[in-house]
Amino acid sequence: MGGAVNRKPATVFDVARESGVSTATVSRVFTGKTDRVAPETLERVRHAARQLGYTPSEIGRSLRLATTRIVVLIVPDATNDFCADVAISLEQALKTAGLSMVLCNTGEDADRQDELIDDAEGLRPHAVILLGAIDTPRLRALARSKTRVVFVNRRPSPGVKAPFVGIDNEAAGRVVARHFLDRGYARFAIIHGSRRYSASRGRLTGFLACLAESGVPADSVTQIESELTMEAGYRHGRELLSRASPPRAVFCGNDMIAYGIHRAATERGVGVPADLAICGFDDNRVNEWLAPWLTTVRIPALDFGPAVLSLLQGGEAAEGEVILPFSLTLRHST
């Protein structure tokens, strides 16, 4: 049995002493500069390290290099399947680059986001990734700082230059509107996320613009700003369907909303799509299995992680952006 139990972790000094070399050599071994170390020395050091149960301290390393290998991902709502998928794909991508991911949840709360940004900066992270960021002074300060920042799915406010990964939301909104028009529907509703999010704004803008250009009168389109949860969708669905003249087709800010509306419709005996057409957004993984009826805009959530990583690796002052493709998945709800 090694004696590595019940003592504080071994350090480079311990390994150096044990293997009869200097700390510099030990460091060289563990930073991969093995070509500058004699093979025999290399083996001696490795052996001693194993013996002592030595694992290099990221803390010491980070202090010396003035940065950690941690990437902080801040999401608005981790219970949302889309956020979860982005987190999963990002964690996988980061691991290939030797980076760890800290996950934080704002709960869509601006103050909480700002606190999390403070905490994140305290970690001196390799980068901060913001999914669905909320525009606050603190956020702008972060974007101005030396900290690497990547915005996902929400563009930084004009004037803030920073890498971006997302889709063309306005085009997506237009595609849905066009689809509704092609089907011949006349009265519409859109239940969208907060206007503070450029993603929500973009979809709303594209949807409304396409309808307007096709001569749909503005009073035929109900707009509802909503949380993006199943509960909210259910609530709004009940309200919409109890109106004297309910909408014929509804475009949802995400699939969660769509699930809620569908339930509201089912409970009232409203046929989908016979009486009400529903279009979601995101195309969550479970759809194929549990909601094979849902027409929705498919976003390649699992491609977001690799895209973010490519931006992180793309040179120092990268201001690049990655626009990922979307597509309309046609099923039976429209």
Next chain:
Amino acid sequence: MGGAVNRKPATVFDVARESGVSTATVSRVFTGKTDRVAPETLERVRHAARQLGYTPSEIGRSLRLATTRIVVLIVPDATNDFCADVAISLEQALKTAGLSMVLCNTGEDADRQDELIDDAEGLRPHAVILLGAIDTPRLRALARSKTRVVFVNRRPSPGVKAPFVGIDNEAAGRVVARHFLDRGYARFAIIHGSRRYSASRGRLTGFLACLAESGVPADSVTQIESELTMEAGYRHGRELLSRASPPRAVFCGNDMIAYGIHRAATERGVGVPADLAICGFDDNRVNEWLAPWLTTVRIPALDFGPAVLSLLQGGEAAEGEVILPFSLTLRHST
């Protein structure tokens, strides 16, 4: 405009110089020892810090205190809703204690788990939380080390003492078997997770024991060890239903499996529960909305995070354990 742009982050020294005090005083201000600082000095320091955009470096702090405020959560499969819920609830709970969560995914791969454990120890984390851990020598070494470890949903191998959060899986298996028997079903199948997981083993043991005690012959029970995914459930479902004498009731290792089986049954025109009864496990959040037909064992996934935190805070050498309650959610699939 403050001049905090384009320079390296401010340190205690900068703040000390700017506010005309010593670094010790600055440190005292930011570690909450404000009662040992004159109110006027306090304000001066805070002002200077704001001016400089100073955020205390967790790195320096961690080095000094020989530990970070990071908790590493290692999960087998983040795409699983149960894992996701545990992660979410843990992140929330940890934040209240000023801790950050690093999330890693083993993909059910033992080697990868061991690598992640190495990485985790390098971070000198406050604690490592293992959900569905795989028993390896490396894991045992971790449990023996000074690193705080909490096992979730899987008991450490006998001889390894460590805090545990989970449910009574054997009792859960029995409850499902009893339910099947009460409904009068005769031929059974259980599609369970890897026997390497004590959680899977426990459910299997309880299920089989209860059936055996009730006089069900062993050859009336099909056992299938499987991945816990929708795809695997679908595959096994097709296979089971194509048999000459298919099972009448199937107990699934988790809800994902159940979704897959349900789809396989639907595609073949097999009625649920008329021809096949299905019982899941976990009761994912989406069930109420998208699978309101699924009878399943409800696990309070969102209570796991707080439970883990309570163990972390429960004294130094806590070897406590938290057994959370489960219940059978009866719906229409049985």
Next chain:
DNA sequence: TTGTACGCGTTATCAC
């Protein structure tokens, strides 16, 4: 109430 001085573990630089 405040300041001085040290050490935490690592790596880059320089000298040999």
Next chain:
DNA sequence: GTGATAACGCGTACAA
């Protein structure tokens, strides 16, 4: 190919 050494940012014991 190897070693000695100086930082990196912070918290605290001790001194004033």
